[in-house]
Amino acid sequence: MSAHPSNPARYSRRSVLGLGAAAFGGGLLTACGGSGSAGSGGGTVKFWDMVWGPAAYTTAARKVTQAYQPKTGRAAASYQSIPWANFVQTFSSAIASNTGPAVSTGAGFQAFQFYAQGAIAPADDFVRTMDQSDFIPGVIDALKYQGSYIAVPWATDIRALWYRKSLLEKAGAEVPTDWDTLKQACVKLKKIGASGFGMAGAASTTLGSQQILAMMYNNGGGLYDKSGKPDCVTDRNIETLEFLRELVSVGAIDKRFVSYTTDNLTADFVSGKAAMTLAPPGQEANFPAALQDDVVVASPLTGPHGDKGTIRWINNIMMYKNTAAQADTEAFLAYYLDHIKTYWQQHVVTTMPVRKSIIALPEFQKNANNVKIAAEWQPVGKTLGTLSDSLFPSLNAVDGGQALSAFTQQVMQGTTPGKSMLQTLQKGIEAVSD
Template sequence: MTTTRTTFSRRGFLGLTAAAASVPLLAACGGGSASQSGGSAGGTIKFWDMPWATPALNEASKKLTEGFSGANSKASYQIIQWNNFYQTFSSAIASKTGPAVSTGGGFQAFQFEQQGQIAYADNLIETLKKNGMYDDFLPGVVEPFKTDKGYVAVPWHLSMRVMWYRKSLFEQAGVDVPKDWATLLEAGKALKKIGAVGFATGAGAGNNIGNQAMIMMMINNGGGVFTKDGELDVLNDRNVEATEFLLELVSNGIIDPAAVSYTSANLDAQWKDKKAAFGAHVSQMDTRVGDTSGDLLVASPIAGPHGDKGGLVFPNNIMMYTNTPSQEASEAFLVYYLGQLKELWKQKLMNALPVFKSIAELPEFASDPNNVKIVKEWQPIAKTLAAQGDKLNANLAVLDGGQALNEFTQTVLTGKTDAKSALQAFESGLKTVLNK
């Protein structure tokens, strides 16, 4: 994993799942038979969590965890830092000193499943169906975690990539907010005349937005890196068309020529300093850059040339492990914890979208019209890195944050290529790692 690519803090939520999910494929680390020792001798469920935002979030999560008392058990809380987190998890799991339940990298559950270390969540899902919580999930958030053998995890929040715009710059340029690719190109040319950036992005150190924008535009055109069956499909016509359009934005100066080197701080500064007019970013970007004046707004999804619409989502999840003092207690804890998640949004500690409709309706969340727009317009059409498919898998860790995607993005942003050549190199890089 390229752990240095992302800072995980409330104001550094940029590549939250993107970097979190960028875990190298796990090396074999022993057998995967179930054990009943994954906690203290007293039957305590060990819950490992990551620093998803400010320390206040972890403090609140710790309090929730320690409030659990079901199934004749209790729970302990431990923060695992993102730096070298893969090694931390794999070493602990190999020595049977790891957690019974954890958050973690976006594709981590699939990777540990290959080791036989994941406890499937099928019984938990049935419990959620019986207690009504399953029906509270937003559409489509659970199914990506289902494999042929069962559910490897359950979602707990969504890291979305959506299009934002600065209203005043569009007014100054005298153009409407884009509705499709044609009007995006038209608006970008007009915005350039007033010194504004019509498609803001960046691919410098620590900035995954450029990578994500590349995939997002492919999805926006009905494309994606994989087929519906999970096979590599980098050179499909829709991806070629999307890459050609991105190169057109570069050649017209609508994408900043320096974007290839822009760090997260550089890109955020463009938005804050009223230089960026339109582009992909995280939810609550306005709060992130410190401008909640109402001038920074979430745009409606734009249509590709064939009418396709789509955004990019990284569904963060909680997983259970076979090494537990009690599977019943692991499941009871997770049911309890999912039921308490609303407290984190009530306290405004989360910068991400909730997975439950009831949390999305809380006044603390729904009072922000940008949040409401993302839930209503973007979440239902968002796809994961598995697009054109919809099932997550361990191979996606190779795509997300991997060198092949980094190089593809940098090649496109410099404009010194044609679409097919860039995509061929991208595919070749992925095949080298995936051995396909």
């Protein structure tokens, strides 16, 4: 998949997450032992890190790792950058052969899947040493599964409503505050030749499904019930899909979006063919400097029943059992979490920090859009497993999987009743669920 210019990590990885069920569940971890020396690299804490931004990110992360100076008796650390392409197979094969990392970043639900296979080391002792008051609410406890913390958060990825200020002004439209004013703005924008709700529905991207889920969560909906069982066909979800059909009917969701990649949508947003879209942080970076002030984050919409919400992922760091000494891993992890602030200071990531102290940094506060996302969107962000009491392993197969991809195409075509689409989606999710 073509990477989004300012967000290569999220867009280059989401299409491969659907492979997780086969790779994780197919017995590739059977060779994983409870402990061993290979995973620690013979006295070195092996840190595997995904590509969370441009080349400058990997350079910065490598420098942070190499600057680690362990206390006497503790192991040093090494850094390895892992591309998103085929990352599931990379991790599974390495763990099976006992040559995997001691600690890594990864896909949002990777830790849940590996933990269920016996590869992840519980982080309970480590969490007790953290200054939890410095973390935004909910992100630590969301990573608890079957009574144990299985990872620790370092960032979130979230979808917010962006708009072109000049286009709304030209159309005589107000910045939307709810679904009614969103539709009204879309109708006015169509009259000046701009699509009001830009989407990307190509099979090679998952932004389209994320945008639909963001709207469902904005209406108090979700894909699961409280116990974590698939529960797609609900009144709130049907209402959301019928509203999106209305947006198709008024030309806000253009037919061309069905085949759009994220790069196509970005090009439309920059050129003014699309005036609003649900997208990740950092959208202004796609624009020439002279136009960046024209790209603004709106406040979260109020849904028909008073709800506010959007979709987000909690990017996390997990520790593995195949390491000589978890104490060495935890010592490095404590250092690493205290030094990742440099990523936001150097502007090499567009994900949102989960630590209040990083949000308060002058370098972060200079970006008004980021400040607004942190203050208004982060608190209403919901995970893929929203409405369930906890996250669970099968989310890894659903996130970016075929069921959501096919569902997205149907929604954007605007010809199928909402209930029918949700029934089909439910069957697809059930097929890959535990």
